[in-house]
Amino acid sequence: MSMAPDYPPAITLEPVAGPIDAEVTLPGSKSYTNRALVLAALAEGTSTLHAALFSEDTAVMAESLRRLGIPVAEDPVGLTFTIEGKEGRIPADRAELFVGNSGTTARFLTALLALGQGEYLLDGVPRMRQRPIQPLLDALRQLGVDAASVSGSGCPPVRVRAQGLAGGKVLLPGSLSSQYLSALLMVGPCTRLGLEIEIEGELVSKPYVELTIQAMQAFGASVCCEGYRRFVVPGGQRYRARDYTVEPDASAASYFFALAAVTGGRVRVHNLGSRSAQGDVRFVDVLERMGCQVIREPDSITVQGPASLRGVEVDMNAISDTVQTLAAIAPLASGPVVIRNVAHIRHKETDRIHALATELRRLGVVVDEFPDGLAIYPSPVRPGTVQTYDDHRMAMSFAVLGCRVSGITIDNPGCVAKTFPDFFQRLAAALGRA
Numbered sequence: 001m002s003m004a005p006d007y008p009p010a011i012t013l014e015p016v017a018g019p020i021d022a023e024v025t026l027p028g029s030k031s032y033t034n035r036a037l038v039l040a041a042l043a044e045g046t047s048t049l050h051a052a053l054f055s056e057d058t059a060v061m062a063e064s065l066r067r068l069g070i071p072v073a074e075d076p077v078g079l080t081f082t083i084e085g086k087e088g089r090i091p092a093d094r095a096e097l098f099v100g101n102s103g104t105t106a107r108f109l110t111a112l113l114a115l116g117q118g119e120y121l122l123d124g125v126p127r128m129r130q131r132p133i134q135p136l137l138d139a140l141r142q143l144g145v146d147a148a149s150v151s152g153s154g155c156p157p158v159r160v161r162a163q164g165l166a167g168g169k170v171l172l173p174g175s176l177s178s179q180y181l182s183a184l185l186m187v188g189p190c191t192r193l194g195l196e197i198e199i200e201g202e203l204v205s206k207p208y209v210e211l212t213i214q215a216m217q218a219f220g221a222s223v224c225c226e227g228y229r230r231f232v233v234p235g236g237q238r239y240r241a242r243d244y245t246v247e248p249d250a251s252a253a254s255y256f257f258a259l260a261a262v263t264g265g266r267v268r269v270h271n272l273g274s275r276s277a278q279g280d281v282r283f284v285d286v287l288e289r290m291g292c293q294v295i296r297e298p299d300s301i302t303v304q305g306p307a308s309l310r311g312v313e314v315d316m317n318a319i320s321d322t323v324q325t326l327a328a329i330a331p332l333a334s335g336p337v338v339i340r341n342v343a344h345i346r347h348k349e350t351d352r353i354h355a356l357a358t359e360l361r362r363l364g365v366v367v368d369e370f371p372d373g374l375a376i377y378p379s380p381v382r383p384g385t386v387q388t389y390d391d392h393r394m395a396m397s398f399a400v401l402g403c404r405v406s407g408i409t410i411d412n413p414g415c416v417a418k419t420f421p422d423f424f425q426r427l428a429a430a431l432g433r434a
């Protein structure tokens with residue numbers, strides 16, 4: 001499936017001549033759009049999402065909800081989805097769902113299927129069949145749901161035989177993904193007894209759980225979080241349909257902030273303020289430590305790049321979708337860039353730590369690969385074709401590097417369609433080339 005506007009098999013970037021100066025608007029947040037689609041589906045009444053993301057990840061979510069008997073109308077030009085919620089019921093008693101390589105869709109829907117009465121199958125692209133979902137299946141089994149990995153690999157395809165979800169207590173490992181927790185939290189209000197979830201080990205990607213709680217509250221439900229160790233969702237609650245406006249995507253913003261950083265230019269991203277609950281807005285804190293100037297306003301963030309970037313050592317567990325953005329520009333810094341505590345990104349669209357080490361080395365960059373991160377040393381970058389492994393963030397991150405150094409070609413640029421179909425058009429606009 002491709003939603004990208006007819007990309008060629010490869011794109012060679014043209015470096016910019018001098019500092020750029022750009023005002024940027026971005027597509028809606030993937031995380032908020034897919035949460036709001038789920039919450040609207042579970043609500044009572046008709047909801048409209050405005051400024052939503054239209055990309056592969058939201059298309060597979062919307063289509064899966066339709067297959068479950070929940071009407072979802074879309075207007076990709078007006079950027080709205082209109083959802084007829086079914087008050088926590090799943091109308092279809094049989095369905096086969098295709099989730100592509102969307103982790104949020106796979107995880108959120110697996111929990112949602114447990115609310116149904118029937119038998120459901122959920123599958124995705126070959127890489128999705130390598131992305132673990134067993135902790136969520138185990139949690140659902142603790143709640144009495146017959147949920148299983150069909151191949152026994154602990155990954156999709158997943159089969160759920162559901163007879164409704166009463167609720168209860170669950171022990172959930174936290175170290176692989178926060179999406180299992182978000183998935184359970186969102187169905188919690190629709191259970192009779194509610195959910196009490198205890199996290200085993202340290203929870204990764206914590207800000208996404210904040211997004212989940214915030215979105216649930218926006219649709220009228222309450223959740224209680226005790227220090228990211230224990231979560232209590234009262235049962236018998238009703239989500240209320242509403243008009244909901246999606247914030248721009250903070251992970252998408254990271255590419256444009258990085259562009260300012262490497263060109264010594266200025267980029268202002270609109271409609272995304274420093275008080276956003278999206279953790280990835282804190283990528284600018286990392287750039288600030290590297291010497292950028294950051295102006296944080298209620299409804300915009302501006303980054304001004306320095307003459308020369310400094311190295312940095314940073315724990316990126318909470319903002320791991322921006323690891324590739326930082327790693328791709330890291331060779332241009334005057335000192336080493338050390339990224340720690342992101343072992344979980346080996347289970348994303350690709351093994352991101354290994355993919356980064358491989359592709360940076362291809363460009364002549366000196367890199368150490370650790371189990372949980374990377375060290376990237378100041379290096380001259382030589383021309384080359386970057387393999388993207390069907391990972392949108394590999395394509396977007398190395399494209400930023402290609403705006404500064406000569407001869408960077410991005411293989412399969414169309415993979416940006418997962419979350420940002422018109423990325424290269426918006427990049428050209430930011431460079432004044434549109």
Ligand SMILES: O=C(O)C1=C[C@@H](OP(=O)(O)O)[C@@H](O)[C@H](O)C1
Nearest residue numbers: 031104177178179182205208321
């Ligand atoms: O809940 C979400 O919207 C997301 C959670 C994160 O995943 P993990 O919790 O698996 O790290 C993030 O990488 C992903 O892009 C979106």
Ligand SMILES: C=C(OP(=O)(O)O)C(=O)O
Nearest residue numbers: 101102103104321348349
């Ligand atoms: C990891 C990502 O997505 P997901 O887990 O939702 O597939 C991402 O968008 O970087």
